[in-house]
Amino acid sequence: MRLVILTAAALAAAVGCARSRAESPPAPARVDAAVAGDGDAGVVGDGDGDGDGDAEVDDGDGGIAGFNAGPIFASSSYPVPPPPFTEGVFPCMDCHESIETDPTPRTLVDDHTEIKLHHGDRDRWCFDCHNPDNRDELRLASGRTVPFTESYRLCGQCHGDKYRDWRYGIHGKRTGSWNGKKQYLLCAHCHNPHAPHFAPIKPMPPPRRPGRSK
Amino acid sequence: MSDSDAKDKPNRRVFLKMLGQAAAVSMLASCSERDREAFFQQHFKELSKADLAKVLERLQAEATEKTISQAHPEGRAASIGVEPAMPGVTFGYALDLSRCVGCRRCVDACVKENNQSRDPQIHWITVLEMEKEGGVDVMHSNAYYVADTVPRKGHFYMPVSCQQCRDAPCVKSCPVGATWQEPDGIVVVDYNYCIGCRCCLASCPYGARHFNWAEPHIPPDEINTNMHYLGNRPRPKGVVEKCTFCIQRVRKGLYPACVEICPTGSRKFGNLLDPDSEVRYVIENKRVFILKEELGTHPKFFYFYGV
Numbered sequence: 090m091r092l093v094i095l096t097a098a099a100l101a102a103a104v105g106c107a108r109s110r111a112e113s114p115p116a117p118a119r120v121d122a123a124v125a126g127d128g129d130a131g132v133v134g135d136g137d138g139d140g141d142g143d144a145e146v147d148d149g150d151g152g153i154a155g156f157n158a159g160p161i162f163a164s165s166s167y168p169v170p171p172p173p174f175t176e177g178v179f180p181c182m183d184c185h186e187s188i189e190t191d192p193t194p195r196t197l198v199d200d201h202t203e204i205k206l207h208h209g210d211r212d213r214w215c216f217d218c219h220n221p222d223n224r225d226e227l228r229l230a231s232g233r234t235v236p237f238t239e240s241y242r243l244c245g246q247c248h249g250d251k252y253r254d255w256r257y258g259i260h261g262k263r264t265g266s267w268n269g270k271k272q273y274l275l276c277a278h279c280h281n282p283h284a285p286h287f288a289p290i291k292p293m294p295p296p297r298r299p300g301r302s303k
Numbered sequence: 304m305s306d307s308d309a310k311d312k313p314n315r316r317v318f319l320k321m322l323g324q325a326a327a328v329s330m331l332a333s334c335s336e337r338d339r340e341a342f343f344q345q346h347f348k349e350l351s352k353a354d355l356a357k358v359l360e361r362l363q364a365e366a367t368e369k370t371i372s373q374a375h376p377e378g379r380a381a382s383i384g385v386e387p388a389m390p391g392v393t394f395g396y397a398l399d400l401s402r403c404v405g406c407r408r409c410v411d412a413c414v415k416e417n418n419q420s421r422d423p424q425i426h427w428i429t430v431l432e433m434e435k436e437g438g439v440d441v442m443h444s445n446a447y448y449v450a451d452t453v454p455r456k457g458h459f460y461m462p463v464s465c466q467q468c469r470d471a472p473c474v475k476s477c478p479v480g481a482t483w484q485e486p487d488g489i490v491v492v493d494y495n496y497c498i499g500c501r502c503c504l505a506s507c508p509y510g511a512r513h514f515n516w517a518e519p520h521i522p523p524d525e526i527n528t529n530m531h532y533l534g535n536r537p538r539p540k541g542v543v544e545k546c547t548f549c550i551q552r553v554r555k556g557l558y559p560a561c562v563e564i565c566p567t568g569s570r571k572f573g574n575l576l577d578p579d580s581e582v583r584y585v586i587e588n589k590r591v592f593i594l595k596e597e598l599g600t601h602p603k604f605f606y607f608y609g610v
Binding site for chain 2: 254257258259260261262263264265266267268269274279287289290291292293294295296297298
């Protein structure tokens, strides 16, 4: 009798375990609702902001082609502020329209000299991320293009674990409401894409030691 | 002593009693109406609605007076809220030790948001610097590090504030019940009921409670007028205060001030009962530990390694 109970318990445990494994990783309801862009330009899934799961789950790349149709800053699928461009550089095509694209990797001498690439610099150069055909966009390894407002898709190609944590709200800063609308930041708001190591900062003064008022 | 002695002689006990009463009456008569009301104020949880309204009116007037400055000769209107805990919410906090750089921005934001005394200085958050080689070794940590830039080579940083224990020693040790755990898990203090015995300071294993040894001083223009009765309203001298997860913010759905300011996004906050919350994701997917687990205080503050 005892053996039967034990077997039943073990079986139940195994079933429970298998079920929980099937469910993991849990779908980030709030995030997926926002990601699931089905092609419409404009803020997708952010209209109600509650992420109530009425949007379909994103398959990873599905929304990108459609986003390109929209105006570049209006089509953010995560609530992020505008990209941190150096003042006056965007749109890039204002200058690049009239410049012929040179596809040879080289050190830039005429313009953009302030950019020092410390991001896998020996294996990488401009057109690994920037779209040579339209400099106002970025280009994924697959050849698909993404606007600067969705640069996280580009970064996420290599930094998949960070991208996952970012979507769940763990990597990077969130502001706003713990139970409602949140403000995300693009990777580039904290990490310079050309030299992404988080720059050291000056700390605030230390506390006064006890017993030394003023 | 015979019966006749007791009747005839002035009794020492009766005399002292009368003396005490006379002293009390004269003290109460000499103090202001406000002080008298404050002295006889009931425990926060026992206040009737009418009494609470009166208490809030008095406290708001006092708080507004503290904001009087040259720029604001009338003072800025302070509002002291009493928002209750939301149902189905237990607050939890998670801090990424692999990302914190020890910049102390959180300390500064906390001081400003929660009206902590600038002189004498009170900080609810202490950022500890430790050597990477030594691991989490609170005994040999340094809270007074000075640096041009952080993080310093070979060091990591561990901010410590109230751990909002489920089984809080401070609550157990309070002889008058002036501190308790709210239904959403925040340990709070009724500053008007605290007698300043500092038993909670002695019993807190995290050094998270702070005593107002002198009258707190805050520049009037820096006072945050968005207040909560159990949170950041001005404290008098002689009472204990502590982190409340920014109760005046989180009960309105906002993140605590330290979460909002952290430049590295190391600080995560949310509802432990919500399976989709950020803190739940951290607990379920990252390497997590709690500080001084062996003491059985069951903190709701989790340290984790995000990488």
